[in-house]
Amino acid sequence: MIELFRDTLRYRELIWALALKELKIRYKRSLLGFLWALLNPMLLCLVLTVVFSKLLGSPHLHFPVFLLSVLLPWTFFSQSLSYAAESIVGNGDLIKKVKVAKLVFPVAAVVSNMINLLLSLIPLLVIVLLIGHPVFLTWLYLPIPIAALAILTLGATFFFAALNVYYRDVSHMLQIILQVWFYLTPIIYSLDDIHIPAKYQLFFKLNPVSYALNGFRYGVYYGHVPPLRSIVASFACAFIALFLGFSLFRRRQHDFVFYV
Amino acid sequence: MNHQSIAIQLQNVTQRFRVIHERPDTIRELFARFKKSRISYHDFEAVSDVSLQVRRGEIVGLIGRNGSGKSTLLKIVAGVYRPTTGQVTINGTLAPMIELGAGMHHELTGRENILLNGLLMGYSKELMQSREKKIVEFAELGDFIDAPVKQYSSGMYMRLAFAVATEVDPDILVVDEILAVGDFNFQEKCLQRLRAFREAGKTILFVTHSLDQIESYCDRALFLEKGKIAVEGTPAEAIKAYLGQSMIEEPVLVETPSPRA
Numbered sequence: 001m002i003e004l005f006r007d008t009l010r011y012r013e014l015i016w017a018l019a020l021k022e023l024k025i026r027y028k029r030s031l032l033g034f035l036w037a038l039l040n041p042m043l044l045c046l047v048l049t050v051v052f053s054k055l056l057g058s059p060h061l062h063f064p065v066f067l068l069s070v071l072l073p074w075t076f077f078s079q080s081l082s083y084a085a086e087s088i089v090g091n092g093d094l095i096k097k098v099k100v101a102k103l104v105f106p107v108a109a110v111v112s113n114m115i116n117l118l119l120s121l122i123p124l125l126v127i128v129l130l131i132g133h134p135v136f137l138t139w140l141y142l143p144i145p146i147a148a149l150a151i152l153t154l155g156a157t158f159f160f161a162a163l164n165v166y167y168r169d170v171s172h173m174l175q176i177i178l179q180v181w182f183y184l185t186p187i188i189y190s191l192d193d194i195h196i197p198a199k200y201q202l203f204f205k206l207n208p209v210s211y212a213l214n215g216f217r218y219g220v221y222y223g224h225v226p227p228l229r230s231i232v233a234s235f236a237c238a239f240i241a242l243f244l245g246f247s248l249f250r251r252r253q254h255d256f257v258f259y260v
Numbered sequence: 261m262n263h264q265s266i267a268i269q270l271q272n273v274t275q276r277f278r279v280i281h282e283r284p285d286t287i288r289e290l291f292a293r294f295k296k297s298r299i300s301y302h303d304f305e306a307v308s309d310v311s312l313q314v315r316r317g318e319i320v321g322l323i324g325r326n327g328s329g330k331s332t333l334l335k336i337v338a339g340v341y342r343p344t345t346g347q348v349t350i351n352g353t354l355a356p357m358i359e360l361g362a363g364m365h366h367e368l369t370g371r372e373n374i375l376l377n378g379l380l381m382g383y384s385k386e387l388m389q390s391r392e393k394k395i396v397e398f399a400e401l402g403d404f405i406d407a408p409v410k411q412y413s414s415g416m417y418m419r420l421a422f423a424v425a426t427e428v429d430p431d432i433l434v435v436d437e438i439l440a441v442g443d444f445n446f447q448e449k450c451l452q453r454l455r456a457f458r459e460a461g462k463t464i465l466f467v468t469h470s471l472d473q474i475e476s477y478c479d480r481a482l483f484l485e486k487g488k489i490a491v492e493g494t495p496a497e498a499i500k501a502y503l504g505q506s507m508i509e510e511p512v513l514v515e516t517p518s519p520r521a
Contacts, residue, residue: 014379024368086320097362099339111341169287256341258277 004103004246010105018108020085037116040121041068041075052188061194062133062221068124070187070213071221073145076117076151077141078178079159084109084157085164085171089256091111092260102253103246106157114150124220130243136223145215152212157240158249165252165259208237264332266316266351267432267463268337273286273346275332275487292375294521296448305405306332307343308487309504316351316431317461320340321474321495324484330467331436333484338434352431359436366410370420375425393425398449399425401513409479418442419449426453435466451477471499 008015016082053063058068081123087105094100123140128135164170185207196204204210211234218226225231262497280301307329314320318502322330336348363380364373374395378388385412396405399419404412412420418444426433454477457464468474474481474495481498482503483491491501509515 011379013385017376018381018383021365021368021372025365028367094363094380096340097358098356098380099382167287242265 001243001246003250004242007101007103007109011101015108015111018104019112019115022108022112023107034119036040038120038178041071041120042123042127045071048188053186055070058189060181060190062131063131065124065128066129066190066217066221067130069187069217071151072117072120072124073213073216074182074187074209075120076113076187077149077156077213078155078182079116080110080113080153081160081174081178083113085160085174088165088256089168089171089260095257095260102256103158103249104250107154107163108156110150110154113153127156133221134223136219138223138225140220141225142216143233144231145212145219148215148231148238149209149212149234150209152241153243155238155243158242158245162245162249162252162256164255167187180210181207182241187213208241232233265267265316266313266349268312268315268346268351268465269349270312270336271314271347271349273307273310273333273336273343273348275329275341276344277304277306277418277447277503278302279304293366304380306485307336309346310487310489312482312489314463315466316463317458318480319464320466320480321426321463321478321498322467322476322484323469323471323481323498324490325505329487330484332487334434334436334467351430353382353428354432354434355425355428355430356424357422357425357433357435358419360415360425364394364417364421365473367408369408370399370405370412372519373420374424375458377421378428381425381428383428387428391429395423395427397421398427398453415446417441417447422450422453430462432463432465435464436467437467471502476498 012154023034023037027036027217030036032039045064048067049064052058052067053060058066075093084106088095088102089108095102125135125139160170160174186204191204211230214230215226215234236250267308278301302383310333324330324331331365332341334356336343336358337350338354338358339348339350340356340358365378368376372394374392375385375388379385396402399416399422401412401416401420404416409417409420435454451473455463457475464477478495480493481495482489483498483501485505490505491498
């Protein structure tokens, strides 16, 4: 863990350069360029709002705000994972030719998506204003769930990036996992909306990403700070994920070069 | 001999590769294998029990037939591979040139690539920016510096890659066969720079199939055979052993690696 912190600090310039490279290449030669990063969740939000709010009648007022407050951080989580899963294999040519700390690749993937997330808070604020939802002071609380989510995501990315080196199925499987995960996480609904049979309650409580995401909804939509229990749970999940993910990654990192 | 005077030291280094026969690449195959049979493999030592000392300021050439372990040895020295067993000690900064342009990205501009490549090799942003002008000069890029690298001619591309690797002023340079690519002008420029490196007292370890280069640049040469150092001595001695071996066995294949793999 100390090693992770030390190396991230040591290679911060490289990580930053790789993250910017990623963004630059992703939006190169597209007319709207970086705007796509912001437009994408907005358009998804539009579709989901029509379906769930207008057609199915979700009970939540200002549904777009209700949804986007969690959809944006979820997008960060799922995109980071998709990119990071490929980050070691995708840089295989490089790893085979240059001595480079392997952890910079997944970390850079998370950083580039974090830039996306932070920038997407601006259109979120615009939508909040347009719809006439109050702008709560608890927006200032957002750094806390952002930190928890970033740590959790980093842990998960280490895990999938390492695993994908050995079994390329992982990146395909991940897409399906993420899709199922999306529906099992209170994003388009809140846990109060649905009646969960007692035997499944534990399952929802074990969803590690939901605690951090909930912090966003509390801050932006409800306008109060989540209960302490939930904050503690979000960081507990985050650090457990980071510990497990990084342990696996660290143990295998010198081995990657032989499999990419 | 004190420690300060040694640039590269390998002690009983062995690099073993597990060659898995049809490694299960997907989980489906993995399951299939659990049912059917165990995974079959053989171990292969690309470099076996090699000990080597290169003194500071020495230029050492590696020769040997394809598959004799030259490139693997260089990758161990460059830190790309962590050897299966044995100790590697490197004193000083090391610039690897395993392949020209390994860290280049085609969509990025020359300037961006200079920075990214430098950072990948472990240098700071500040250092790279201070060397930028000289790199552009060597590579003869001119106005192309802010154009994406994919628009470069292959000459520009190779010169840029070579300049980035050498302009950072490393103590030790590890070069794999790159001088075989490029036209006469490029080779001449590179050799000139290697001569300047020698005069500056830098250490160079390089693999080449050009026996002329071994003869004229190296202080010492190693002839590798089946992952072991067969002959260690003057360039003439190593070349003699190399040629002797090739006469007996099949003729030497001269590999010309593509500049952009």
